[in-house]
Amino acid sequence: xxxxxxxxxxxxCGVIILAxxxxxxxxxxxxxxxxxxxGMILAAFxxxxxxxxxxxxxxxxxxxxxxxxxxxxxLLSAMVIxxxxxxxxxxxxxxxxxxxxxxxxxxxxxxxxxxxxxVNSAFRAxxxxxxxxxxxxxxxxxxxxLLIPFISGLSPIVPALRNWLVLVPLGAGMRGILLGIALGxxxxxxxxxxxxxxxxxxxxEKR
Amino acid sequence: MIVCPVCGHHNExxxxxxxxxxxxxxxxxxxxxxxxxxxxxxxxxxxxxxLTLLRAENDSSSAVGSTxxxxxxxxxxxxxxxxxxxxxxxxxxxxxxxxxxxxxxTNALAIEQMRLIATGTAEPDPLRKIRPAPKPxxxxxxxxxxxxxxxxxxxxxxxxxxxxxxEVRARDSVSELAQAIASLPKGAVVxxxxxxxxxFAGEMDPxxxxxxxxxSQRSARLLIMxxxxxxxxxxxxxxxxxxxxxxxxxxxxDYILMGYLAGEDSGLRLLTSGFSTAYKTDYLHLQDINSFPxxxxxxxxxxxxxxxxxxxxxxxxxxxxxQVLSRIPISLDAAVSASAEPSLVPYYLSKQLSSLVxxxxxxxxxxxxxxxxxxxxxxxxxxxxxxxxxxLVAIGANIASLVH
Numbered sequence: 001x002x003x004x005x006x007x008x009x010x011x012x013c014g015v016i017i018l019a020x021x022x023x024x025x026x027x028x029x030x031x032x033x034x035x036x037x038x039g040m041i042l043a044a045f046x047x048x049x050x051x052x053x054x055x056x057x058x059x060x061x062x063x064x065x066x067x068x069x070x071x072x073x074x075l076l077s078a079m080v081i082x083x084x085x086x087x088x089x090x091x092x093x094x095x096x097x098x099x100x101x102x103x104x105x106x107x108x109x110x111x112x113x114x115x116x117x118x119v120n121s122a123f124r125a126x127x128x129x130x131x132x133x134x135x136x137x138x139x140x141x142x143x144x145x146l147l148i149p150f151i152s153g154l155s156p157i158v159p160a161l162r163n164w165l166v167l168v169p170l171g172a173g174m175r176g177i178l179l180g181i182a183l184g185x186x187x188x189x190x191x192x193x194x195x196x197x198x199x200x201x202x203x204x205e206k207r
Numbered sequence: 208m209i210v211c212p213v214c215g216h217h218n219e220x221x222x223x224x225x226x227x228x229x230x231x232x233x234x235x236x237x238x239x240x241x242x243x244x245x246x247x248x249x250x251x252x253x254x255x256x257x258l259t260l261l262r263a264e265n266d267s268s269s270a271v272g273s274t275x276x277x278x279x280x281x282x283x284x285x286x287x288x289x290x291x292x293x294x295x296x297x298x299x300x301x302x303x304x305x306x307x308x309x310x311x312x313t314n315a316l317a318i319e320q321m322r323l324i325a326t327g328t329a330e331p332d333p334l335r336k337i338r339p340a341p342k343p344x345x346x347x348x349x350x351x352x353x354x355x356x357x358x359x360x361x362x363x364x365x366x367x368x369x370x371x372x373x374e375v376r377a378r379d380s381v382s383e384l385a386q387a388i389a390s391l392p393k394g395a396v397v398x399x400x401x402x403x404x405x406x407f408a409g410e411m412d413p414x415x416x417x418x419x420x421x422x423s424q425r426s427a428r429l430l431i432m433x434x435x436x437x438x439x440x441x442x443x444x445x446x447x448x449x450x451x452x453x454x455x456x457x458x459x460x461d462y463i464l465m466g467y468l469a470g471e472d473s474g475l476r477l478l479t480s481g482f483s484t485a486y487k488t489d490y491l492h493l494q495d496i497n498s499f500p501x502x503x504x505x506x507x508x509x510x511x512x513x514x515x516x517x518x519x520x521x522x523x524x525x526x527x528x529x530q531v532l533s534r535i536p537i538s539l540d541a542a543v544s545a546s547a548e549p550s551l552v553p554y555y556l557s558k559q560l561s562s563l564v565x566x567x568x569x570x571x572x573x574x575x576x577x578x579x580x581x582x583x584x585x586x587x588x589x590x591x592x593x594x595x596x597x598x599l600v601a602i603g604a605n606i607a608s609l610v611h
Contacts, residue, residue, distance in 0.1 A: 021533065033484065036477050040470035060226070066219055091466075091490050099440035107405035107437070119353050119596055126601035127608055141601055147545060148594050149571040149587045153373040163378055171552040178553050 007195050014193045055079070223249065353600065360592035364585045377572035380555070384540050384562035385576045387513065388421050395512040396505040397422055398430040400527075401442035403519035407544050409586045412445060413570035414542050415517050419449040421577055428501055429455070429462040430482070430511065434474060434523060439467050439490055458491065459499040466490030475530040481507045508535045513561075515540045521550035528559050542569070 013035055020032035058072040085094050126137050142165070145151065152159040191197040209218045209232050216227035223232055237246040238261055240254035247254050247261060254261055377385070391397070399419070403411045422429060431446070433439050442464065449455060455462050465486045468474040478485045483506065486496045496502050505511055514537050518524050524541045532539055538561045541551060545566030555563040564573065567590045 029480070033477065033480050036470070036473045039473040040477065043470050043473070090493060096440070096443060099437070100444065103437065104405040104408065104440065104444070108408050111406035111409065115357055115593055116354060119357060119593070119600055120350055122597055122600045123349065123353075123604045127604050137601060137605070141598060144594050144598050144601075147566065147568060148591050149567045150373075150375050150591065152378065152568065152572060153375040156376060159376055159378045163380075166548065166552060167556065170549050171556055174549055175553040175556075178550075 007198055010198065011193055011195055014189075018193070051079075353596070356596055357593065360596065361589050364589035364592065369588050375572055375575040377576050378569075380562050381564050381569050381572045382576065384418075384542070384564055385421065385573060387538070387540065387561060388418070388425060388427070391425050391427055391512055393426045395425070395427050396430065396501070396510060397427045398432065398508070398511045398514045399442075400514070400516045400518075401431065401433045401438040401445070402435050402523045403441055403517055403544070404435055404437045405441060407519040408441060408444075409590070410544050410567055411517060411519065411542075412441070412448075413567060413586055414564065414573065415441075415445045416448055417570050417573040417577065418515060418517075418542060419445060421573075423449060423455055424577075426456075426461075427512075428460075428505075430465060430501065430505070431462065432465040432468055432486075434468050434471060434526070436467055439464065459489075460501055463499050463501050464490040465496065472526050472530050475526055476534075479508060479531055479534045508537055511537060513538045513540060515542060518543045518547060520544075521547040524551055524554070524560070528554055532559060540564075 016028065016035060017032055020028050055076070058076050061072045062069055062076070082098065085092070085098060089095060126133075126140065128134055128137060146158065146162040146165070152162075188197070192199070209222060210216070211218060211225035211228060211230050211232065213230040214225060214228040216225055218226055218232060224230065225232055238249055238251070239246055240257060240259050240261065242259045243254060243257045245254055245256040251261060253259065388397075399422075401415065419429075431439075431442050433442060446455065446462075446464075465482065466489065468478060468485055470477065474485065482502055483497050488494060489496055489499065497506075508514070508531065514527070514531070516524055516527050516539065518541060521543065524543060524547070527539060527541075531537065539559070540562045541555075541560050542564045543551060543566075545568075548563065548565035551560065551563055554560045567587050571587055
């Protein structure tokens with residue numbers, strides 16, 4: 001029973017949500033909405049669980065005085081301060097300040113630092129070693145050139161060329177990839193719905 | 208750091224069992240050889256390099272290196288001893304070299320022999336001269352030239368004023384979005400989802416500002432939301448910029464910040480049941496969402512004229528198409544980062560997306576269509592400079608290798 005009950009619950013939930021896509025029945029819509037609300041609450045608890053796990057991990061590091069104790073202290077302090085501001089002063093000026101002057105600059109800096117790595121690694125990546133490297137270099141140069149923000153002002157051919165490249169060769173390739181992914185997703189979904197596969201079960205239950 | 212193969216938990220290098228699941232990590236723990244310093248598996252009896260005995264039998268912790276001269280060491284039992292009884296050739300093939308020999312003593316001679324072996328094996332690996340050393344990404348001098356160039360471009364884009372010497376032409380997809388917004392009736396309700404984090408602010412903010420400016424010029428009523436936890440922060444920043452240049456109207460009546468919608472696919476699916484189902488309160492004042500006139504006028508997505516998704520990632524737009532567009536026939540526009548564009552082209556070609564605009568080029572073209580420049584020109588100039596550097600590096604690297 002312990003093995004069968006989760007399988008039946010998962011399969012029934014899946015069938016209800018799938019049927020709700022196809023059938024326009026108010027009562028089915030209501031059940032599907034309740035299930036989705038439940039799913040969102042569970043997702044929120046999963047986030048909470050992650051938070052508790054992170055907290056426990058770093059508290060243990062500090063307690064055991066392992067390497068990186070300073071980073072753990074900084075992380076815990078930031079976590080506690082953000083939590084307190086978020087709970088006590090939600091959508092406040094303080095929260096906006098924390099976003100604008102701490103989170104935003106840090107994340108933007110991390111993104112900007114990638115530029116240095118990109119340029120540095122481009123030095124080796126674009127060197128012509130074989131036929132594939134020639135294709136990589138030519139396609140990269142073409143798209144880098146077409147990506148320059150105001151390049152479309154140079155000639156009317158430039159935006160037309162970019163449009164053709166994006167919509168025809170690139171679109172064809174991406175369509176093929178997406179079709180492959182869709183077929184794989186359908187197969188996996190059917191296996192789960194018809195109890196052929198149950199990835200949500202623990203290893204012990206699978207056995 | 209040892210990553211547990213069972214649960215993926217990160218353990219300290221000396222942990223013999225996973226601190227999360229208790230899984231056995233003994234094979235991943237290493238013991239340094241006291242003679243040559245080579246790292247051996249914790250379970251190894253001898254150093255694989257200099258054959259020094261790492262620990263005495265039945266002792267999992269003490270290393271031989273700590274043994275004093277003269278101390279008796281117990282030689283381990285022959286690991287193939289049991290096979291002798293099974294295999295007929297055991298007596299010939301598996302003659303135990305240590306059978307019958309009493310435990311030996313670590314006298315001065317033995318220690319000297321071990322020292323000589325260790326000295327010999329601890330010498331630099333002769334193959335190291337033959338094995339090619341890993342090359343740096345770029346030679347050190349060129350590396351620094353590149354770093355300084357990028358820094359100067361970033362600095363120059365802030366300091367030096369820049370204006371275009373020519374007119375920018377917009378692509379079809381950009382024109383489509385601009386025309387669609389221009390054709391909106393006055394007071395039309397538009398939902399804008401800020402689905403990008405600050406990492407993409409440099410690329411996405413100018414595009415978001417250009418679109419919001421046109422929407423505010425058309426007196427569109429805006430429902431603002433995000434499916435990313437940091438998205439509402441980005442929305443507040445862009446709204447603050449737009450508010451300086453254009454009137455956004457009265458909060459709750461002309462625009463409302465609904466907030467972060469958790470649950471990704473499930474959250475968007477729930478949004479199709481009505482805004483008050485997905486949101487109980489607004490983001491700014493935490494008031495009942497049904498108390499705002501804008502929500503009363505447009506309680507569901509069916510009453511929204513357009514949905515504009517500002518996304519950093521193609522998967523976010525895919526979610527909107529699969530979860531929202533499949534249930535409610537809305538006009539869905541995607542303004543995305545340049546890296547997300549290729550994955551979304553099939554959705555645009557199949558008309559699931561009414562328009563698809565991407566990256567900073569789209570921001571420049573969009574702003575040009577509305578008779579101005581991109582709101583934050585600095586990003587655009589810096590981005591263009593970076594692309595020039597990349598092109599020069601690609602060409603220069605090959606010329607340099609040809610010359611050499």
